[in-house]
Amino acid sequence: MKFLFLESYYSGSHARFADGLKAASSHTIDLVTLPGENWQWRMMGSALYLARKKLRLSDYNGLIVTDLFNLADFLALTGTRHPPVMVYFHENQLTYPPPPGDKNAALLGMVNISTALAADSVAFNSTFHMNGFLDAVSTFLDQRPDCRPGRVSAKIAQKSMVLYPAIDAPPAGAAAHGRKTPPLIIWNHRWSYDKKPALFFTALQSLIDQGLDFRVALLGENTGKTPPEFASARDRLGNHLVHAGYAPSRAEYHRWLKRGAITVSTAIQENFGLSMAEAVAHGCLPLAPHALSYPEILPADAWEYCLYKGKKALVAKLARLTTGHETLVPLRRELAAAMGRFTWENRIAEFDRTLEALAGKKIS
Missing domain, CATH: 3.40.50.2000 (Glycogen Phosphorylase B;)
Structure with missing residues (x-):
């Protein structure tokens, strides 16, 4: 099968995850990336930028994005038939403690919520993360002044799962265990x-x-x-x-x-x-x-x-x-x-099964 991975913040752990999935998967994964800089602008603006690219979405069995992306904007702007989409949450802006003086927390939290709602599958990198996000969605929306949408967290939960990421690890048995003095x-x-x-x-x-x-x-x-x-x-x-x-x-x-x-x-x-x-x-x-x-x-x-x-x-x-x-x-x-x-050797089978299940969803 063939998948398109849009990574709007290609740096650090995001880049290693995208590269590792592409290298380890039994499927073809095409990567389209933006530099890992200006993360708040990536969340708000990368969808507008990438929607103008000739990506030929209908050529793919599925689309992968991560949390630093506004999927709802992207799907609205592309205006063509698109494959089913999985969003992978490395982090989220609802449970992340904002630095003092940050006035964008609510806006960026809404980007995460709309992205999760627009996706066909939502994957988190731990159970702790998934449960924390789903709880935070309800709390966040309950605090809005009016016109509060109902059952948003429940709708996201129905299509959510945990997919542990892969790490850079030495071959089995190759970790250093000798004397380390002073520690x-x-x-x-x-x-x-x-x-x-x-x-x-x-x-x-x-x-x-x-x-x-x-x-x-x-x-x-x-x-x-x-x-x-x-x-x-x-x-x-x-x-x-x-x-x-x-x-x-x-x-x-x-x-x-x-x-x-x-x-x-x-x-x-x-x-x-x-x-x-x-x-x-x-x-x-x-x-x-x-x-x-x-x-x-x-x-x-x-x-x-x-x-x-x-x-x-x-x-x-x-x-x-x-x-x-x-x-x-x-x-x-x-x-x-x-x-x-x-390790990717032990994680990739679950990722590939998840991508195959994603591809089986109806193309919009």
Whole structure:
């Protein structure tokens, strides 16, 4: 079968997902992309731009878009017969905590709602994400002043599903599990307020105050306003800090993950946790909130060591992993193996079945 994938924000995890699906699928997937910049304008304007392209939609068995796209506008503007459409939600603007002063949250949330309503199938990257979005749709619309549409969340739920994404992982059994002394603590998230870096640096300061030996690598993208904690990281961490900045290549990024002993998340927003899952697959022990998607993607027998509730537990468990990481090699191996279920090799069959089911829907 033949599918058209319109990726309006071709960068980072969005680009890797699109490229990975195209490469792994048994079907033909043609990619049409726009640069991964100006994400709010992509949500509002990319449909108008792409609708003017000669895309020959009727040549395809199905159309794939993601959440940073206004599908309702696109279908209205193309005005021709179009194949059934699946929208894949990497994130959404209803549950994402808006930065202070952002006045576009309501508008962008409505784009997500109309896109989900216009699609034939709606896929989310975790159960946590799907349930959070569906709940938020009802809450959001109930807060509008008048003319509130009914049963919108229920209509979206009827065509919704969970499709876990794929991660970049080493071959089975190839994760690094040897001695890692002093332990290297990995931060591999966006340098953004929603990842709550202040809490992470507070936990590191506690390790320093306890006289514990460790090293830190600050990875991840910095695409917006840098939280002040990163600007002062060198002064605060001194010789503990061995790297600060985005890895210029995936190969170098993976080398850092293999060197790591522990990967930490202090996020207040995370729909799947690709960066954590990839670090674990490469041999890091995770420490993450007992919330968001983390209980869903990490095995339950690891929660005692790897999930925390509150600042006090974060500090205590990070100290525990820092001093005892070498005794936890069996857990590290177990977790790395568990992440194998998120490789394209193991994910693609479900994606292909979903695309085949999409193609079986009536062409509009």
